[in-house]
Amino acid sequence: MRYRHLLFAAASAASLLAVETAAAQASDSEVTEVIVTGTRVANRSALQTAAPVDVIGGAELSKAGITEVNQALSVALPSFNFPRPGLADGTDTIRPATLRGLAPDQTLVLVNSKRRHSASLVNINGTIGRGSSAVDMNTIPAAMVQSIEVLRDGASAQYGSDAIAGVINVRLRDAREGGNITATYGERITKVKTLVDAVPAGANYTVDDKKNYSRNDGETINLSGWVGLPLGEAGHVTIAAEFLDQKKTIRTAPDWRRQYSTSGPFDPREATFDRYNAWFGEPDIEQWTLFANGGYDVSDTTRLYGWASYQNRDSTSAGFFRRALDDRNITAIYPDGFLPLINPDVEDLSLAGGVEWKLGEWDMDTSLVYGRNRMEFTIRNTLNRSLGPTSKTVFDAGGFEYDQLVGNISAVRAFDMGLASPLNVAAGVEVRREGYEIFAGEPDSYRNGGVLLPNGTPTASGAQVFPGFRPSNEVDKDRTSVGAYLDLEANLTDKLLASAAVRFEHYSDFGETVTGKVALRYDINDAFAIRGSIQNGFRAPSLQQQYFATTSTNFINGVPFDITTFPATDPVAAALGAQPLDAEESINYAAGVVFRSGAFSLTIDAYRIEVEDRIVLSENLTQANVRDFLTAQGFIGIGGGRFFINGVDTTTKGVDIIANYKVTTDEMGQFALTLGANFNDTNVTKVPATPQLSALNPAPVLFDRINVLTFEEGSPDSKVTGSVDWTMGAWGATVRATRYGKVLVPGTTSALDIELDSAILVDLEARWNVVENVRLTVGADNVFDEYPTKLPPLLNSTSNTPFSNYSPFGRSGRFVYGRVSVNF
Secondary structure, eight states, X not given: OHXXXXXXXXXXXXXXXHHHHHTTTSOSSOOOOEEXXXXXXXXXXXXXXXXXXXXXXXXXXXXXXXXXHHHHHHHHOTTEEOOOOOSSGGGGTSOOOEETTSOGGGEEEEEXXXXXXXXXXXXXXXSTTTTOOOXXXXXXXXXXXXXXXXXXXXXXXXXXXXXXXXXXXXXXXXXXXXXXXXXXXXXXXEEEEOOOOOOOTTOSOOOGGXXXXXXXXXXXXXXXXXXXXXXXXXXXXXXXXXXXXXXXXOOOOOOOSOXXXXXXXXXXXXXXXXXXOOOOSSOEEEEEEEEEEEEEESSSSOEEEEXXXXXXXXXXXXXXXXXXXXXXXXXXXXXXXXXXXXXXXXXXXXXXXXXXXXXXXXXXXXXEEEEEEEEEEEEESOXXXXXXXXXXXXXXEEEEEEEXXXXXXXXXXXXXXXXXXXXXXXXXXXXXXXXXXXXXXXXXXXXXXXXXXXXXXXXXXXXXXXXOOOGGGOEEEEEEEEEEEEEEEEESSSSEEEEEEEEEEEETTTEEEEEEEEEEEEESSSSEEEEEEEEEEEEOOOHHHHHOOEEEEEEETTEEEEEEEEOTTXXXXXXXXXXXXXXXXXXXXXXXXXXXXXXXXXXXXXXXXXXXXXXXXXXXBOOHHHHHHHHHTTOTTXXXXXXXXXXEEEEEEEEEEEEEEEEEOSSSOEEEEEEEEEEEEEEEEEOOOOHHHHTSSSOOOSSOHHHHHHHHHSSOSEEEEEEXXXXXXXXXXXXXXXXXXXXXXXXXXXXXXXXXXXXXXXXXXXXXXXXXTEEEEEEEESTTOOOOOOOOGGGOTTSXXXXXXXXXXXXXXXXXXXXXXXXX
């Protein structure tokens, strides 16, 4: 702790010295970064807009050990969080990220200003983002990224559904020459400290000597590169490729429980049993990605463009350990118990093509973009208990697929209206078709084979940890939507910039919506400006939320009951009060200031986001009175379940602060100094209820305390980042510190709540250009090996999860890496 603060103080002192030394030398010219997000006016810089826009250059993504896009954004943007959950089924493989504390699917993601397709996965476990289905930005290799623009403002009127928290626009690399090859190797070098419970009285083993341990794991090899090639005399194609091989990390506590019997003498095997029997941490991943982006100038007024991508991700993570004595185990197959493994294979592809041309004075753009994400589950090192000793240990559990086809045409031109600047008019139409499919696994992955426990009671059905999708779960649904927008922007006076947008959309499944936005910016002088906006937005219910279904069979007093995640339109869900999902609606208010002086810039932006009818996943409604109610309605053998429902209202308030200073000194080189902060607060003002459930006694809760408090306090209440990036000749270095505020991990009662303390993570990197085109890099993420607050045994009864999934920075410890990069 002491050394961390000393280093942070030293970095701050170096920053101040650099500023003082270079104050007289700083350029008076504003550093301009032309953006295309949040405005349709050409040649607008990030500091000239009426709404806050951050720009993260592609080079910044490589200044860390973990270079995946979501992780890079989480350290660059204070308002962006990327928790790294474990033991959460498919969410271990496709992890959700959040902006301004809102849901992962309330941020719109674009690639080259075109809507990106979402992942097929819907998060149904108890993690941040439960109930959401969002874009997986880690399908885009960092080598292909020219820059990322983040609009921190609602923008549904400009871009359509999902843009409640903001918009992330990934701009692809665009080169006809040059290239790069980069190889990175890293691993976790860490010391883990956990809390353990007392072993049973008379035990022939101990765990107290195993609660703290050292680990060298998570070995990661990343090979990436890109090349720019000419395409005739007037075109180009840029091709990027990436290979990732990441090994698992294990951050479990030693298992203090008996393994072989619940009572009587201790089995001799207890003394030699490996107490680190679980796998809680990063998944095993083998992933390769190809991405290409091209363009061709047909004439001075006509340009063709397009891109294509393909990624295959083979990931393996674990479920909870099944002990030898567990009724879910068969000792003839696993005499020492077993750790079931979830092995999703994710295939993601996209293809886009378009043309830009002139129609009189109008700049026209027409494009067609297709994307598909498919996730197929294989469950390994498991069994189907109901099949007995002949059970297989590997099962095809089925999966799901989502695809999207978007066509649009837009037109932009400027009109001289006698204002301080031409009136920029943009209009367009977008047509979208989406499809969602669930496909069943093999019968043994979900069926009950009829084998009973020794006491004569039935056993659980299907593959342990992840029963397969059944034919009754299969769906193949699609919908269409049509949207049209009008966007106006102009300087009404030399100091006053105004913009307004309106958008109409029609969805084939839930109807129409109209959104609008007004934004103003007033430049008091060349250095200081104030800005603000108000808009109403929406998010259409995703097909994943509307149609996801999965079923497991539980035996209650020897009687089988199906427990299902129902589509909201299913007759059982309807009997419990579910209705077809409708759009979420929002109102965003924002106000901020911009200050510029030479190479220094400061933006402060406050926001208030009111969201009505948020779509959430209900609690599991399996109480006895729910089963009795369903039986009375004619649903025999249905043990209850859960479904997606509108009805949660929230208000989110916060402030973003971003300061940048770039300076060159005579003797100490160049410094880029950045300080950022986000302060965020969410309140749940309404929860859903249905008349059918409210009439029961006692009335089941549809959205309980845990989920309410997860919305309110499950993400950091503050996040502060500071970095110094230094270059001098052939040398360079980066020091980055991130402070995560407190997080509440809620329990079913306040007595089971635990607060994760604030934490500061420091990253260090040093770079040396050996020759002009060859760079060596060494560094460490989380150099001081910080971990989140440890969970007590009361909240970790299995020993498998000594840290919470609510930790905003994961729980894998220090990552040390080396990198070789060659430019050509």
